[in-house]
Amino acid sequence: MTNLLNERRQRLMHTFSPGSVLLIPSAHHALRNGDVDHAWRQDSDFWFLTGLDEPDSVAVLSPGRGGEEYVLFVRPRDKDAETWTGRRAGLEGAVATHGAEKAYLIADLEKELGRLCEGAQEVAWVFGRDAAFDSLVLRAVRRHRTHPKLRINGPDRLTDLSAALWPLRLFKQPAEIEALRQASEITSEAHHEVMRLCEPGRNESQLQAALEYVFLAGGGERVGYGSIVASADNATILHYTENRMIIPDGALVLVDGGCEVDLHTADVTRTFPANGKFSVPQRAVYDIVLAAQLAAIDACRTGKTFHDVHDAAVHVLTEGMVTMGLLHGDVATLIKENTFKKYYMHGTSHWLGLDVHDVGGVHDVTSLEAQKASKPLVPGMVLTVEPGLYIAIDDLGAPEALRGIGVRIEDDVLITEDGPDVLTRGCVKQPDDIEAMVRTTPRWVKPVVI
Numbered sequence: 293m294t295n296l297l298n299e300r301r302q303r304l305m306h307t308f309s310p311g312s313v314l315l316i317p318s319a320h321h322a323l324r325n326g327d328v329d330h331a332w333r334q335d336s337d338f339w340f341l342t343g344l345d346e347p348d349s350v351a352v353l354s355p356g357r358g359g360e361e362y363v364l365f366v367r368p369r370d371k372d373a374e375t376w377t378g379r380r381a382g383l384e385g386a387v388a389t390h391g392a393e394k395a396y397l398i399a400d401l402e403k404e405l406g407r408l409c410e411g412a413q414e415v416a417w418v419f420g421r422d423a424a425f426d427s428l429v430l431r432a433v434r435r436h437r438t439h440p441k442l443r444i445n446g447p448d449r450l451t452d453l454s455a456a457l458w459p460l461r462l463f464k465q466p467a468e469i470e471a472l473r474q475a476s477e478i479t480s481e482a483h484h485e486v487m488r489l490c491e492p493g494r495n496e497s498q499l500q501a502a503l504e505y506v507f508l509a510g511g512g513e514r515v516g517y518g519s520i521v522a523s524a525d526n527a528t529i530l531h532y533t534e535n536r537m538i539i540p541d542g543a544l545v546l547v548d549g550g551c552e553v554d555l556h557t558a559d560v561t562r563t564f565p566a567n568g569k570f571s572v573p574q575r576a577v578y579d580i581v582l583a584a585q586l587a588a589i590d591a592c593r594t595g596k597t598f599h600d601v602h603d604a605a606v607h608v609l610t611e612g613m614v615t616m617g618l619l620h621g622d623v624a625t626l627i628k629e630n631t632f633k634k635y636y637m638h639g640t641s642h643w644l645g646l647d648v649h650d651v652g653g654v655h656d657v658t659s660l661e662a663q664k665a666s667k668p669l670v671p672g673m674v675l676t677v678e679p680g681l682y683i684a685i686d687d688l689g690a691p692e693a694l695r696g697i698g699v700r701i702e703d704d705v706l707i708t709e710d711g712p713d714v715l716t717r718g719c720v721k722q723p724d725d726i727e728a729m730v731r732t733t734p735r736w737v738k739p740v741v742i
Contacts, residue, residue, distance in 0.1 A: 294391055296467055297343050300460065301353060301362060304341065307456040308416065310356030313409055314453055315417035316341055317425050318349040333514065336646035337418065339555055340461055344390050346381060348398050352408055360408070364392035365401045405432040409447055416451040454651070461645060462652030463672035468645065469706060471556040472674060473715055475512060476704055479550045479558035480719035482506035485736045486521075487720075487729040492541035492566050496521040499547065500535045502737040507551035509736060516557025517648040519549035523566060525685040527698025530638060539566045544574055546698055550648065557648050559676050560716050561702035568730040570723055573693040577681050578723055580612030581699045584679040585721075588640050592677065592705045592712035596669050602640040605679040609636050617691045618683065635683060641675045644704055650674075669707045674715070678702030 308314065319335040334345050342351050342364065350365040369382035386395035396404050409415055409432050417429060433447050464472065485506050486499045500521045507515060522532040523539040527546035539545060543566045550558035563578065565571070570578060588605040610632045613619040618635055619626055626632055643650035652673075669675075680700030683690050701721055706713040720729055 293343055293467070296465060297341065298391060301341055303460055304457055305353050305355040305361070308355050309413060311411065311413040312355055313412045313415045313447070314353040314355075315405075315415070315425075315429060316351040316353070316453070316457075317417070317422060318344070318347055318351075320347050320422075331514065334555065336461075336555065336651075337457060340457075340646060342390060344381060344386070350398065350401055351392075352405070354408060354412075357408075360394050362391065362393050363408070364390060364395045365398045365404070366395060368397055368399075402428055402432060405429070406435050409433060409435075412447045414449050414451055415447045416453040416456070418454045418457070419452045458651035461650065462643060463670070464645060464674055464706070465672075467554075468556060469672075469674075471554040472558065472644070472704065472706070475516070475551055475553040475556055475558040476560070476715040477718060478507060478510040478512045478553070479560045480716055481510055481736075482549065482551065483547060483560055483562050483719050484729060485734055486545075486547050487562070487564050487726065488732045488734045489737055489739060490539070490545055490564070490566050491731050492539055492543070494539050494566075496523055496526075496535045496537050496539060496545075498740075499539075499545070500549075502734075503547065503549050504551075506736050507549075510551075512551030512553055513555070514552050516550040516552045516559065520547065520561075521549075522546045522698065525696035525698065527563065527700075528682040528684050528696065529698075530682070541567055542571065544570075544697060544699065546700055548700065548702065555646050557644070557646075558704055558716060559644055559648050559678075559702060560704065560719055561678055561680075561700045562719060562721060562726070563699045563701060564726045564730055566730075568727055570727065573691075574697060574699075575723060576616060577612075577683075577694065577697050577699050578701075580609060580616070581679055581681055581701050582721065582723070584608035584612070585677055585701045585703070588677045588679060589703065589705060589712050589714060592669060592675065592707060594669060594671060594707060594709060597667060598639075598641055598669075598675075601669075601675070601677065605640040605677075606632060606636070609679060609681060613681070616694060618694065635681050636679065637682070638680070640679050641677055644674045644676055671708050673707045675705055675707070676702055677705055 316338050318338040321329045324330045352363040364386040366386045367380050383395040386392045482503045486503050489502050500519050518533050521535045523545045524543040526532045545566050546563045548561040584605040587608050588601045591601045591604040610623050610626050643652045682698045683694045685696035704715045
């Protein structure tokens with residue numbers, strides 16, 4: 293891991309000229325309520341470059357600065373504080389364990405940052421994430437603009453570091469791919485356990501608890517994002533997170549959840565019948581979404597783009613909408629006019645890695661969607677493929693039998709020279725396999741009647 297982290301730092305510094313200063317702050321503890329913090333999770337950029345899992349730290353990279361090319365600002369060792377909240381690296385650990393050439397106390401950041409910025413041609417950090425950090429950097433820069441003896445010695449320009457850093461995160465190294473594989477395997481088994489445990493009358497929250505239990509018991513570190521367990525027409529709410537309704541008989545259940553391994557997250561969605569048997573309308577919708585997903589996965593090939601993956605899914609979905617009577621007219625026209633968005637309103641893919649909606653966009657076009665669409669797929673990229681259909685329960689324009697049905701199927705795909713490598717292929721999704729899995733004997737969780 294040490295070599296990988298050093299390689300990442302070197303790759304980033306090589307995109308800047310000597311005389312630049314690159315600043316990467318850690319995450320901070322965030323207050324949940326009272327005196328209780330939200331669960332801790334390190335900032336992805338900071339972890340990517342340092343591997344240090346502590347709050348209130350800052351990494352400073354200065355290409356070409358002898359003896360201080362990689363500096364860490366960290367909290368001091370404090371026996372009393374460590375008794376309450378855990379061990380700290382301290383100055384010695386920042387150097388010996390985390391590879392910094394020098395380490396300073398975080399309390400001295402502003403003073404030392406002023407010194408480190410002296411004579412800098414460029415100062416770069418990710419703008420707008422932390423207003424307090426933005427202000428601190430600007431104060432350090434302003435010192436050179438207002439101090440008489442330093443007026444000619446201040447930074448020449450300020451740069452958003454994301455333009456150079458985030459593309460590096462887009463291409464996964466073998467260790468990152470292995471973490472994503474492990475997260476995918478654990479996540480797949482967790483989805484299977486939810487299917488096994490499910491039956492009408494259970495609460496959505498019980499399925500969420502089972503899902504997340506397997507995440508942790510199976511070797512994951514935490515959830516990669518808030519789990520979605522949506523039964524019946526709750527599945528037509530894209531980011532439903534209440535997860536507390538009693539599951540009715542005859543309902544579909546949509547579960548969207550993934551665990552983290554080494555801070556890399558899987559992202560999987562499966563939709564299945566609570567009673568173990570798809571109804572005819574449910575199966576019709578499911579088959580269309582599955583066909584769209586398989587077509588989109590097949591488009592995940594070197595040289596293709598996000599547009600190609602999305603277009604493959606949209607074409608199959610729109611044909612299906614016409615067949616089922618959800619839409620009427622020429623398929624090409626419905627696609628051109630975006631009429632399909634009434635029932636399929638989101639994109640088919642996003643990048644995946646340290647963040648569930650991972651970074652990696654380029655800065656040569658104006659919008660995020662344009663960035664993704666224009667970027668050719670290259671080996672080492674990982675993206676999701678997640679088409680769906682969502683038919684609101686009060687949609688009087690839809691056939692009555694389809695109202696309230698929501699289906700999404702999502703897998704994680706690694707781009708390789710040999711075609712798409714579906715990291716989550718172990719999670720069943722063929723309808724016959726799903727029906728065979730639902731309401732079988734759980735392997736991880738003892739069913740409890742409430």
